[in-house]
Each structure stands twice: as C-alpha cells, then as structure tokens.
Amino acid sequence: MRKGKGTKVEGGGRNGEAAGKPIDFGPLATWVGFNLRMAQEASFEAFSHHSAAIGENPGRFATLTLIARNAGISQTELSAASGRDKSSLTPVVEDLVRRGLVERKRVDSDRRTYRLNLTAAGRKTLALMTRAARKHERNLDRLIGPRDKKRFVDILKRIAAEIE
Amino acid sequence: MRKGKGTKVEGGGRNGEAAGKPIDFGPLATWVGFNLRMAQEASFEAFSHHSAAIGENPGRFATLTLIARNAGISQTELSAASGRDKSSLTPVVEDLVRRGLVERKRVDSDRRTYRLNLTAAGRKTLALMTRAARKHERNLDRLIGPRDKKRFVDILKRIAAEIE
DNA sequence: TATTGTTATACTCTATAACTATA
DNA sequence: TATAGTTATAGAGTATAACAATA
Numbered sequence: 001m002r003k004g005k006g007t008k009v010e011g012g013g014r015n016g017e018a019a020g021k022p023i024d025f026g027p028l029a030t031w032v033g034f035n036l037r038m039a040q041e042a043s044f045e046a047f048s049h050h051s052a053a054i055g056e057n058p059g060r061f062a063t064l065t066l067i068a069r070n071a072g073i074s075q076t077e078l079s080a081a082s083g084r085d086k087s088s089l090t091p092v093v094e095d096l097v098r099r100g101l102v103e104r105k106r107v108d109s110d111r112r113t114y115r116l117n118l119t120a121a122g123r124k125t126l127a128l129m130t131r132a133a134r135k136h137e138r139n140l141d142r143l144i145g146p147r148d149k150k151r152f153v154d155i156l157k158r159i160a161a162e163i164e
Numbered sequence: 165m166r167k168g169k170g171t172k173v174e175g176g177g178r179n180g181e182a183a184g185k186p187i188d189f190g191p192l193a194t195w196v197g198f199n200l201r202m203a204q205e206a207s208f209e210a211f212s213h214h215s216a217a218i219g220e221n222p223g224r225f226a227t228l229t230l231i232a233r234n235a236g237i238s239q240t241e242l243s244a245a246s247g248r249d250k251s252s253l254t255p256v257v258e259d260l261v262r263r264g265l266v267e268r269k270r271v272d273s274d275r276r277t278y279r280l281n282l283t284a285a286g287r288k289t290l291a292l293m294t295r296a297a298r299k300h301e302r303n304l305d306r307l308i309g310p311r312d313k314k315r316f317v318d319i320l321k322r323i324a325a326e327i328e
Numbered sequence: 329t330a331t332t333g334t335t336a337t338a339c340t341c342t343a344t345a346a347c348t349a350t351a
Numbered sequence: 352t353a354t355a356g357t358t359a360t361a362g363a364g365t366a367t368a369a370c371a372a373t374a
Contacts, residue, residue, distance in 0.1 A: 143319065
C-alpha cells in the first residue's frame with residue numbers, strides 16, 4: 001500500500017526555490033503512460049482498503065477468482081494465467097492452503113501435478129471479495145460515466161494486449 | 165520487470181480438469197480495476213524496455229522530470245510530489261547524485277535542506293528519456309485513437325484524483 | 329530428457345521508526 | 352518541539368537457477 005497521492009507541497013522548504021509553488025509535472029501531466037500509472041495506483045490502493053476490511057488483498061482476489069472459474073487448475077497453468085513465474089505462486093498457494101481457502105489434490109494419473117480448488121471457506125471469502133469489488137466498480141463507474149465506459153475498457157484491453 | 169502476459173495455458177496439465185481449455189477470467193475480464201492494472205503493467209513494461217536501452221528505468225524518468233521542472237526542489241517536496249515517503253527517496257537521489265545526473269546543494273538559510281538540480285549530464289539523460297517516452301506515447305496513441313484520447317486521459321486523471 | 333512444483337537466493341520498491349543535525 | 356534527511360529494518364512481490372520427484 002502507498003501513502004497519499006500528494007501533488008501539493010505541504011510543509012517546510014520555505015527557503016527552497018520551489019517553496020509554496022505548486023509542483024510542475026511538465027509533460028508528465030499530459031502523457032498517457034504516466035496517467036495510466038497514477039490511475040492504476042489510486043484504484044489499486046482503494047481496492048486494497050476494501051479488501052483489507054475482509055483480511056485479504058487484491059492479488060488474492062485474482063487468484064481465488066481464477067481457481068473458482070477454472071476448477072482443478074494446476075499451479076503451472078495458474079502461473080501462466082496470471083503472468084507470473086510458478087515459483088512466485090508457490091508462497092501464494094501455500095498461504096491460501098494454510099488458511100483453508102484452497103485445497104490441493106495430487107493427480108493420480110500424473111503425480112507431479114496438483115489440482116487446485118476452492119474450499120467452502122474459499123468460496124465464502126471470494127463472495128465477500130466479489131462484493132467489495134462490485135462496490136469498487138460502482139465507484140469507478142461513477143467517475144467514468146456510463147456513456148464512455150465500454151470504450152474506456154476496450155482501450156485498456158487493447159493496451160494490455162498490443163502495446164510493445 | 166515482468167514475464168510475458170500469458171493468458172493461455174501452454175504446456176502440461178494434460179490431466180487437469182482445466183487442461184487444454186482457455187482460461188476463464190470470469191468477472192475479472194470485464195472489470196475496470198483489473199483491466200486498468202493489466203494495461204498499466206503492459207505499458208510500464210514496454211516503457212521499461214525503452215528506458216533500459218538508455219540504462220534507466222521509468223521511475224528515474226519521473227524523478228528527473230520533476231527536478232528539471234521544479235529547480236531547487238527539496239527532497240521532502242519531491243517525495244510529496246511523487247507520493248512516496250522521503251525515506252524511499254533517499255536511495256533514489258543518492259543513486260542519481262552518484263551517477264552525476266543530479267546535484268545537491270545545502271541551503272544556507274536552512275542547513276537541514278538540500279536543493280536538487282539536474283546537472284548537464286542529467287539534462288542529457290532526461291532528453292534521451294523524453295524522446296523514448298514520446299515514442300512510447302505514439303504507440304499508445306495508435307491504440308487509443310485520436311478521437312478518444314482526450315476523454316481517455318481525462319478519465320484517468322479523474323480516477324487518480326477522486327477514487328476512494 | 330522434459331515437466332511440476334519447491335527451495336535458495338536476490339532484487340526492487342515501498343513503508344515505519346528511530347536517529348542526527350539543525351531550526 | 353518540529354523539520355530535513357539518513358539509517359536500520361521489514362515486508363510484499365517478483366525473478367532465475369538448481370533441485371527432487373515423476374513422466
């Protein structure tokens with residue numbers, strides 16, 4: 001989690017040349033890349049707060065959703081789906097299993113592999129997080145406006161898929 | 165930097181229940197928050213590549229720009245402007261000074277404070293990074309389309325400023 | 329030989345708290 | 352007492368490489 005999104009200089013520096021003046025972001029202010037980053041960080045932070053009230057975090061939400069929607073998924077498949085190395089996933093899955101949200105079963109026909117599934121507790125936690133996510137979405141929707149929403153999301157998808 | 169954005173399961177798992185099937189992202193696929201994150205990560209990664217060719221990274225670019233545009237800014241002001249704790253900024257500034265891109269001067273009237281300014285080398289590096297950023301922006305522009313750009317950026321700004 | 333998942337290790341970025349030197 | 356910046360420390364999230372078990 002991050003601190004505030006401070007864009008005003010608040011205290012001190014009364015003798016600095018920039019003292020009192022608002023910060024000049026220069027070209028950053030108009031660039032897509034920079035604003036994309038600022039918006040994502042603010043959105044992520046807001047959802048982190050919602051999640052924290054449930055004792056979870058945004059990353060767990062995506063993992064739980066992927067397991068719920070793809071019952072029996074393996075850790076390697078899950079890591080590919082979330083774009084992280086399998087070794088990054090080991091502690092995450094371990095945590096979810098330890099807390100009783102996810103269940104792992106060896107596959108008989110290939111005993112190297114695990115199948116992941118949500119437990120009842122996992123489904124319950126996911127339901128709570130999904131509710132928090134819907135609330136967060138409504139907040140975002142209000143800022144976007146209904147007319148522009150579809151186009152906005154389409155552009156985001158295009159960037160995610162095609163930027164190089 | 166991240167691995168690929170893999171959304172297809174590639175190898176193995178031939179016996180898992182999800183084997184061969186494309187991954188179902190469920191509600192994630194349509195939610196703004198999730199797509200914002202994916203787009204930002206992809207954009208950030210792309211710009212990381214451009215920056216790496218100059219021997220820098222996206223974070224350095226923002227820091228150099230802020231110093232260039234706010235000559236004599238203090239570290240506390242800079243940390244407020246970039247939304248990070250001042251202690252997070254110490255190693256960043258230290259690195260920029262060590263590499264001769266930024267110059268620090270004690271303020272006579274308040275000897276606790278430093279004023280930060282770019283050196284000639286810093287201005288040169290910033291110019292190179294700005295050129296890389298413009299190229300990255302053109303790539304983003306192509307994906308967004310000229311008609312939607314202003315509205316798209318306005319929405320990002322609104323999210324950054326107002327989401328809670 | 330190749331694959332699944334784990335371990336060891338390391339790097340980046342961030343924060344909080346305690347500190348110093350100044351004010 | 353308060354502020355500017357540093358240090359010590361920690362945590363989250365990521366990666367690569369080597370490994371054991373299994374295929």
